[in-house]
Amino acid sequence: MKKLLFFFLTSTLIVAQDLKTPFEKGNGNQSTTYEECIEYYKMLANQFQTIQMDAMGLTDSGEPLHIVTFSENKNFDYSQNKAVILINNGIHPGEPDGIDASMMFLRDLATAKIRVPKNTIIVAIPIYNIGGSLNRNSHSRANQNGPEAYGFRGNARNFDLNRDFIKSDSRNSRSFQEIFHEVNPDMFIDNHVSNGADYQYTFTCIATQHQRLGGKLGEFYKNEMHPEIMKELKKKKIESTPYVNIHGDKPDAGFAQFMDSPRYATGYTTLFNSLGSVPETHMLKPYKDRVNVTYEYMLATMNYVEKNYQKIKKLKAENLKNYIVGMKYPLQWELDSSKVTKMEFKGYKGDYKPSEITGKNRLYYDQKQPFTKKINFYSDYKATKEIIIPSYYVIPKSQWSILDLLQLNNIALKTITNDTIIEVESYKIDSYETSKRPYEGHYGHYNTRVTTKTEKIAFKKGDFLIKTQQAGVKYLLETLEPEAVDSYFNWNFFDPILQQKEYFSAYVFEDLAKELITKSAKLKAEFDAKKMTDKEFAESPEAQLDWIYRNSEYYEKEHLQYPIYRIK
Known part of the structure; x- marks a missing residue:
């Protein structure tokens, strides 16, 4: 009997030791490598029927993006009547807290060390930025207190993947979108580490902006759940x-x-009415403590979702009622400084002193002088640009790059079966500004303005009608409306329309220009009025000929014409 008991205790100890993560086996300041992480999850999936590991689409590194799923009833159908939490780790692999915390979290669910949810499925992406994780070093996070080694922020093609959710330049993003729509999460967690000020907290968090989440769902998340x-x-x-x-x-x-716009992880997931958060542990706190609070946040979130999953799913479904044809939808926001709350904040005294390097004033924090006091917190924004939600968008089949992204995001498309003329609202790009510096592979546009007119357009068989009244309505509005902050237009998808393709030779066009203003009294009157009121124009022969050209039938209609149309 004693031998049997000794064998049982010894076997249990061996199993427990085998289930320790590389982080737990280390000194508390070491993070798991990509290879160790994947092997660990494979081991869990082999040992526990409640764990399933799947290789999904490819990443820019050439390696597949994995998901690891925990389901208490061993049913891995995400459409069953349960809540789904999707956890993303290592989007910035120099911030590996979530990688190590999630390995322990999934293990503890599999072994029932923590309360096992019966109404919630947990899905984790072990490491999203695989290329960055493989680019392991100890110095790229100069402001961070551990771990000893970690990955790099840029992915295999040096993209910051937390700026790529709408534009989808990377394979990582495209694979993520397939995963996202496959699991259809009710709650999304994207684990990070912060940069910035010094303060007493180990744990900070971005709760996705409630007004962008919308309606009762947004208010519930802001005032109750979070x-x-x-x-x-x-x-x-x-x-x-x-x-x-x-x-x-x-x-x-x-x-x-x-304000998490759609380029960011939670800005993207919000477009499909998923609740979202970005845990941001503090860079200067010990790595072991950061991993621990990340774990505890995921546990607390899971327990809340488990208890309230029916309410969450109901509010999520009802949120689509806030985006009906004819309603206003905000495309641009600014901080509403009139709405402020007082929040208790635990900080350190900050001050300025001469730098020993530059001799100029530098900021420093004195950790020997902690304080707790009320400070202003601004959580509300106000819309500065709104549009009316149309019933349909019409997209010519020539815009295949846009259509591919819509289909990737589960947007239902209807093919036009015959050549037809449709009355639509069309946009002309009136003005825009372009960044002078590269940003994530683009020289993006901003401050875009359009003019609108109603006209009848001939569309071809094979062009597409996209109904707005579907689950991805917010995704459609944020990508297809040119004035939206992260629209496809602002991300340079339509730059060919900004370049004029045909021009005129002045010595030839002179005679035609004279003929045009002679034949049209209206054109001549407008021309003469502009010369009278615009001195610079009156002194420029080139500008005058160009004006006549642009106001004639010879000027190409494609220039600055946005090639996606709206039906009211």
């Missing part, structure tokens, strides 16, 4: 604060909630 999860952390003596959206200055005067 605060309750933070309270659970506090019960475990984990203090938290909203992501400290301050860089290069002190947070004492207050700060605003981060």
Whole structure:
């Protein structure tokens, strides 16, 4: 009997030792490598029927993007009547806290070390930026306190993947979108580490901007769900604060909630009414502590979703009622400084002193002088540009790159079966500005303005009608409306229309220009009026000929004509 008991205890100890993660086996300041991470999850999937590991689409590194799923009933159908939480790790592999925390989290679910959810499925992407993870080093995060080695922010093609969710330049993004629509998460968590100010908190968090989430769903997340999860952390003596959206200055005067536009992970997932958060552990805190609070946040979130999954799913489904044809939809936002709340903040005294390097004033924080005080927090934004939601968009089949992305995002397309004339609203690009510096592979546009007119357009058999009243309505509006911050236009998908393809030779066009204004009294009157009111125009022969050309039938209609159309 004693021998049998000894054998049982020894076997249990061996199994427990085998299930330790590389992080747990280390000194608390070492993160898991990509190879170790994948092998560990394969081992879990082999040992536990509640764990399934799948290789999905490829990444820019050439390696597949994996997902690891925990399901208590061993049913890995994501459409069953359960909530789904999708956890993303290592989008910036120099911020590996979530990688190590998720390995322990999935293990503890499989072994029932923590309460196993019966109504919630957990899906984790082990490491999203595989190329960056393989580019392992110890120096690229100069401001960060551990771990000893980690991955690099840029992926295999040097993209920052947390700027690529709408434009989808990387295979990683395209594979993520397939995963996202396959699992259809109710809650999305994207694990990070912060940069910026110094303060007492180990854990900060970006809760996706509630107004962009929309309606009762957004209010529920802001006022109920997120605060309750933070309270659970506090019960475990984990203090938290909203992501400290301050860089290069002190947070004492207050700060605003981060506005996560669709280029970012939660900005993208919000377009499909998924609740979303970005845990941001503090870079200067010990690595072991950062991994621990990331784990506890995922646990608290899971427990809340498990308890409230029916309400969450109901609110998520009902949220589509806020985006009906004829309603207004905000494309651009600015901070509403009139709406401010007082928030308790635990910081360190910040001040300025002469730099020993530059001799100029530098910012520093004195950790020997902690403080707790009320500061201003701004969580509300106001719309500065709105459009009316159309019933359809019409997209010519020539715009195949856009159509590919729509299909990737589960947007239903209807093919036009015969050549037909449709009355549509069309946009002319009136003005825009372009970045003078490259940003994630683009010289993006901003401050875009359009003029609108209603006209009848001949569309061809094989062109596409896209109904807005579908699950991806917000995705359609944010990508297809040129004035939206992260529209396809602003991300350079339509730059060919900005270049004039045909021109005129002045010595030839002179005679034709005279004929044009002679034949049209209206054109001549407008021309003469412009010369009278615009001195620079009156002094420029080139500008005058160009004006007549642009106001004639000889000027190409494709120039600055946005090739996607709206039906009211």
